[in-house]
Amino acid sequence: xxxxxxxxxxxxxxxxxxxxxxxxxxxxxxxxxxxxxxxxxxxxxxxxxxxxxxxxxxxxxxxxxxxxxxxxxxxxxxxxxxxxxxxxxxxxxxxxxxxxxxxxxxxxxxxxxxxxxxxxxxxxxxxxxxxxxxxxxxxxxxxxxxxxxxxxxxxxxxxxxxxxxxxxxxxxxxxxxxxxxxxxxxxxxxxxxxxxxxxxxxxxxxxxxxxxxxxxxxxxxxxxxxxxxxxxx
Numbered sequence: 461x462x463x464x465x466x467x468x469x470x471x472x473x474x475x476x477x478x479x480x481x482x483x484x485x486x487x488x489x490x491x492x493x494x495x496x497x498x499x500x501x502x503x504x505x506x507x508x509x510x511x512x513x514x515x516x517x518x519x520x521x522x523x524x525x526x527x528x529x530x531x532x533x534x535x536x537x538x539x540x541x542x543x544x545x546x547x548x549x550x551x552x553x554x555x556x557x558x559x560x561x562x563x564x565x566x567x568x569x570x571x572x573x574x575x576x577x578x579x580x581x582x583x584x585x586x587x588x589x590x591x592x593x594x595x596x597x598x599x600x601x602x603x604x605x606x607x608x609x610x611x612x613x614x615x616x617x618x619x620x621x622x623x624x625x626x627x628x629x630x631x632x633x634x635x636x637x638x639x640x641x642x643x644x645x646x647x648x649x650x651x652x653x654x655x656x657x658x659x660x661x662x663x664x665x666x667x668x669x670x671x672x673x674x675x676x677x678x679x680x681x682x683x684x685x686x687x688x689x690x691x692x693x
Contacts, residue, residue, distance in 0.1 A: 465624060465656045466492035466515060471524035473510060473679075484510050485521070486679040494623070497650050497657040499667035502676035508660040511676070512626050515658065516551055517541040529623060546575060550617025554629035556609040558601040564588060564612045565597035571619045587615040591645065607638035614645060618655070625649065627659035631666060643669065 471488040474481050485507045492498050500508045513519050515526055517533045526533040529548050536544055545551075558567050565584045572580035588597050591611040601609055610630060617625060627646060631639030643666050649655045659670070667673045668687070675683040 463493050464491050465494045465496075465529055466490070466658065467525075467527045468511075468515070469525045471511070471514065471526065472522050473507075473514065473519070474522045484679055485514075488524070488676075488679070488681055490674060490681065492656060492658055494656055495650070495654045496672070497647065497670040498659070499670035499673045500658070500660045500676060501662070501664075501667050501673055502682070504662075506676040507679040508676055509628050512628050512658065512660050516549060516626055517545060546571065546620065548622055549624040549626055550614075550620075550622045552610070552613050552617050552625065552627040552630050554632040556601070556606075556613045556633075558609055558612060558616075560601050563598050563600055564593060564604065564608075567601070567612055568597075568616045568619055571616060575620055577620075583619070584615075587619060588612070591615045605638075606634050607641060610634065610638075610642050611645065614642070614649075618649060618653075621653065622655070624656045624658065627657065629660055629662065631661070631663055639663070639666075 468488060468490040471485055473485040474483050488511065500511060502508055510519070514521055515528065515533070517536060521534060531544055531548070533544065559570070565581065565588060568584040568587050569580045572583055577583060585597055588594060591614060593608060593611055596604060596608060604612065630646065631642055634642060646657060646659070647669060650657050661667050671687055673685045674681060
């Protein structure tokens with residue numbers, strides 16, 4: 461089994477914009493090892509969220525390749541992409557993206573039902589309990605706080621225990637205390653399950669907890685910093 465879970469090579473995305481061509485990403489190459497935590501940082505408009513969406517196969521690049529868990533995402537058709545996303549990754553958005561007409565338990569159960577998992581309701585309840593929401597499964601998103609909604613979204617993203625978790629500004633809509641609690645959950649998933657974490661953030665404190673911080677600027681990788689090893693007394 462290869463050590464690298466994600467391999468991105470010469471990724472470029474150009475889009476038409478007002479009669480000219482806008483280069484959103486420009487020759488980005490990046491590897492992410494299995495079990496690694498990597499934060500993508502940079503100013504607004506640098507291409508961070510776009511990069512995450514391309515890794516998930518939500519958009520197609522103009523050129524370059526993305527290989528995730530041995531699958532070349534950039535070659536997949538729609539049906540294969542849907543299967544790849546279901547089996548390989550979980551995605552957490554800044555704005556939660558919960559289905560408002562479904563309860564918390566039903567939201568978590570969606571990927572389980574789509575995958576035909578037996579005992580989906582019991583599994584959803586177990587996942588919510590693991591997020592500290594055992595008594596909130598019957599509540600609808602509008603009845604939950606922002607932090608609770610994000611924990612429901614995390615439970616849903618991890619429902620099928622994917623090897624890769626993508627998180628796009630997961631604390632962006634939360635106050636600092638609630639955001640810190642969500643960060644703790646993200647890194648606990650990495651420690652306890654070995655989940656590879658690739659996240660986009662403006663939060664310097666969050667980025668510093670990752671094994672690596674990759675900085676984007678104007679669609680290019682502008683720098684990379686590895687977390688200093690802990691000092692042993």
